[in-house]
Amino acid sequence: MASNAVMEETLQILKDHKLRVTPQRHIILAYLVSHHNHPTVEIIRDALGKELPNMGASTIYNTLNTFVDHHLVVELQNGDGSTHYDYFGTPHYHAICTNCGRIVDVTYPGFSDTEKGLEEKTAEISGYMISGNHMEVYGLCPECQIKLGIKNNE
Amino acid sequence: MASNAVMEETLQILKDHKLRVTPQRHIILAYLVSHHNHPTVEIIRDALGKELPNMGASTIYNTLNTFVDHHLVVELQNGDGSTHYDYFGTPHYHAICTNCGRIVDVTYPGFSDTEKGLEEKTAEISGYMISGNHMEVYGLCPECQIKLGIKNNE
DNA sequence: TAATAGATGAGAACCATTCCAATGTAATGA
DNA sequence: TCATTACATTGGAATGGTTCTCATCTATTA
Known part of the structure; x- marks a missing residue:
C-alpha cells in the first residue's frame, strides 16, 4: 500500500492532467510511482487485488493507455511477450x-x-x-x- | 525483384553469418536490403507472393527472428499493432x-x-x-x- | 550420392490486448 | 445537496499478431 505522501502526490498529478479521479486510476498511479519494478498488467492486477478485487483487466489497460497518452508512463518491451510500464517522473x-x-x-x-x-x-x-x-x-x-x-x- | 548485385550481396551475408541458404531466406533478405519501407510480415508476404506463392507466414516470422538474432535486422513498433522490420546495414x-x-x-x-x-x-x-x-x-x-x-x- | 540436421508450410493454438454493452460514478452547476 | 451527464469501469467476447506443432522437404557434408 502506498504512503499518504504518495497518495497526495498522485492525486495532484491526476488533477494537474485534468484526469477524472477514480479509485482505480489513483491506486494504479500510486503503485507505479512507488514501485520501480516495471510491472506488467498482470503484476499490477495481482499487487492491487487486495485493495480492489474486482478491478477488471480492461480498466488497467485503459488506465495505463491514458497515462501513456499523458506522458506520465512509458511502455517497455523486454521480449517476454507482454508490455511493461514505468512511471516517468x-x-x-x-x-x-x-x-x-x-x-x-x-x-x-x-x-x-x-x-x-x-x-x-x-x-x-x-x-x-x-x-x-x-x-x-x-x-x-x-x-x-x-x-x-x-x-x-x- | 532485387538486382543481381543485391542477390550476390545477400548471399554473401547469409554465408558470413553461417546461415543455411534457402530461397526463402535469400529473397526475404534481398527484399529488406533493397527496400527501406520498414515492412510488416504481411507486406513482405504480399511483395514476395509472386516469386514464392506458397511461402508460409511462419517461415517469414522464423526468418525475420533469425535475422534479428543475428543483428541483421531490427524490429520496430509504430503503434499499428504489428511489428515492422528494418535491415540494419x-x-x-x-x-x-x-x-x-x-x-x-x-x-x-x-x-x-x-x-x-x-x-x-x-x-x-x-x-x-x-x-x-x-x-x-x-x-x-x-x-x-x-x-x-x-x-x-x- | 547418402545421410542428417535443419528449414519449410499449413493450420491450430496461444494469449495479450481491444472491443462492446450495460452499469456505475465523479464532476458540474443549479 | 441533488440531479444531470459525460465519462469510467466491468466482464466477457472478439480480435489478430505471433508462436507452436509436426509432417514433409532440402541444403549441407562427408
Whole structure:
C-alpha cells in the first residue's frame, strides 16, 4: 500500500492532467510511482487485488493507455511477450537484459543534453516536429554474466 | 525483384553469418536490403507472393527472428499493432510519426559517438555488458503537420 | 550420392490486448 | 445537496499478431 505522501502526490498529478479521479486510476498511479519494478498488467492486477478485487483487466489497460497518452508512463518491451510500464517522473532510460529480461533505470548528468541533441538533430534532418524519444540499451545484466560464466575483460 | 548485385550481396551475408541458404531466406533478405519501407510480415508476404506463392507466414516470422538474432535486422513498433522490420546495414535510428505511424531512417555525422557514449555510460552505471541499443524519436511527420494544420514556429 | 540436421508450410493454438454493452460514478452547476 | 451527464469501469467476447506443432522437404557434408 502506498504512503499518504504518495497518495497526495498522485492525486495532484491526476488533477494537474485534468484526469477524472477514480479509485482505480489513483491506486494504479500510486503503485507505479512507488514501485520501480516495471510491472506488467498482470503484476499490477495481482499487487492491487487486495485493495480492489474486482478491478477488471480492461480498466488497467485503459488506465495505463491514458497515462501513456499523458506522458506520465512509458511502455517497455523486454521480449517476454507482454508490455511493461514505468512511471516517468524523472528523465531516464532503460537497460534491458537480453537473457532474463531484467529492466533497470539509468541516468547520468548530461543525459538530458544527449537527449536534446538527438531531438534537435532529428528535427533538423527529418522535418518532424519532435515530441519525445525512447532510448534503450541492451546487454547482459551482472547476474546473467555470472550465471552464463562470462568473463568481463576490463 | 532485387538486382543481381543485391542477390550476390545477400548471399554473401547469409554465408558470413553461417546461415543455411534457402530461397526463402535469400529473397526475404534481398527484399529488406533493397527496400527501406520498414515492412510488416504481411507486406513482405504480399511483395514476395509472386516469386514464392506458397511461402508460409511462419517461415517469414522464423526468418525475420533469425535475422534479428543475428543483428541483421531490427524490429520496430509504430503503434499499428504489428511489428515492422528494418535491415540494419549502416548505423541509424528512427523517427516515428505519432499520428500516421510513418517511420524514417535518420543518421548524422557524430551519431555513432552519441551511441558509443550512451553505451559506455550505461555499462559504467548499470554493470551490464552492453551488446546494443535502440533509439527512437517521436513526433509529427511533415505531412501530418500540414494535415493537422499545425504551425511550425521557427 | 547418402545421410542428417535443419528449414519449410499449413493450420491450430496461444494469449495479450481491444472491443462492446450495460452499469456505475465523479464532476458540474443549479 | 441533488440531479444531470459525460465519462469510467466491468466482464466477457472478439480480435489478430505471433508462436507452436509436426509432417514433409532440402541444403549441407562427408
